[in-house]
Amino acid sequence: MLQLCPNGGRTAAHVPDTPPRLAAAVRASGLGDVHLHPRDAHGAETMEPAPVAEAVAAVRAAAPGVAVGVTTAAWIEPDPARRAALVRSWTVLPDHASVNWHEDGADLVAEALLERGVGVEAGLFSGTDAAARFLAWPHADRVLRVLAEVTDTDPATAPGAAGSLLADLAPVARPILLHGEEGGAWPVLRLAARLGLSTRIGLEDTLLLPDGAPAPDNTALVNAARALLS
Numbered sequence: 001m002l003q004l005c006p007n008g009g010r011t012a013a014h015v016p017d018t019p020p021r022l023a024a025a026v027r028a029s030g031l032g033d034v035h036l037h038p039r040d041a042h043g044a045e046t047m048e049p050a051p052v053a054e055a056v057a058a059v060r061a062a063a064p065g066v067a068v069g070v071t072t073a074a075w076i077e078p079d080p081a082r083r084a085a086l087v088r089s090w091t092v093l094p095d096h097a098s099v100n101w102h103e104d105g106a107d108l109v110a111e112a113l114l115e116r117g118v119g120v121e122a123g124l125f126s127g128t129d130a131a132a133r134f135l136a137w138p139h140a141d142r143v144l145r146v147l148a149e150v151t152d153t154d155p156a157t158a159p160g161a162a163g164s165l166l167a168d169l170a171p172v173a174r175p176i177l178l179h180g181e182e183g184g185a186w187p188v189l190r191l192a193a194r195l196g197l198s199t200r201i202g203l204e205d206t207l208l209l210p211d212g213a214p215a216p217d218n219t220a221l222v223n224a225a226r227a228l229l230s
């Protein structure tokens with residue numbers, strides 16, 4: 001499975017931010033799964049119910065059948081109790097949401113998502129104690145998937161960091177989506193392809209095509225990823 005990550009927290013003219021732009025990016029990609037970061041009226045990332053509802057509904061209207069995921073990252077709302085309360089206030093539910101397991105209160109946020117029937121993507125960053133913390137959580141077997149997130153951005157060493165992270169995840173019994181970021185995005189995507197793991201691509205993870213040229217949009221990244229995965 002190839003997931004689209006069209007925006008993350010980036011702000012650049014070609015990075016989609018509004019619901020119509022996110023919806024157009026998802027539709028153009030032709031992919032069946034998306035992880036997006038809803039934005040407020042000023043373009044800042046948000047977990048507030050109205051912008052989450054607008055982003056999710058816009059994507060569903062433009063690309064029916066696509067599994068729509070959102071972020072719950074702590075840099076958006078540092079208080080985990082507040083993040084869990086925001087999840088409980090959502091009026092339109094995404095299909096899934098990522099939870100970064102090294103962040104304090106990840107279990108509270110994930111339990112709010114489970115309570116609401118939203119699939120949990122457990123984000124386990126390399127170089128953190130996230131894998132051990134996640135495996136100690138009593139509901140680890142209830143997540144939709146694990147996002148194995150390689151934070152090493154050096155193309156030479158990111159695949160090794162991915163290997164260490166995957167070794168830590170050996171006891172995980174749920175599907176794994178492996179991805180990197182910045183200079184690590186393409187080497188880690190190639191590794192995911194070799195291992196037969198799900199992966200993701202989009203302007204959240206890299207602004208560059210595999211040859212180092214700037215990507216004009218998400219679709220160019222997706223086309224390049226498809227070529228590598230085929």
Ligand SMILES: C[C@H](N)CC(=O)CC(=O)O
Pocket residue numbers: 008070071072073098099100123149181204
């Ligand atoms: C640093 C990663 N790009 C974060 C990520 O993809 C998951 C999240 O939305 O929190």
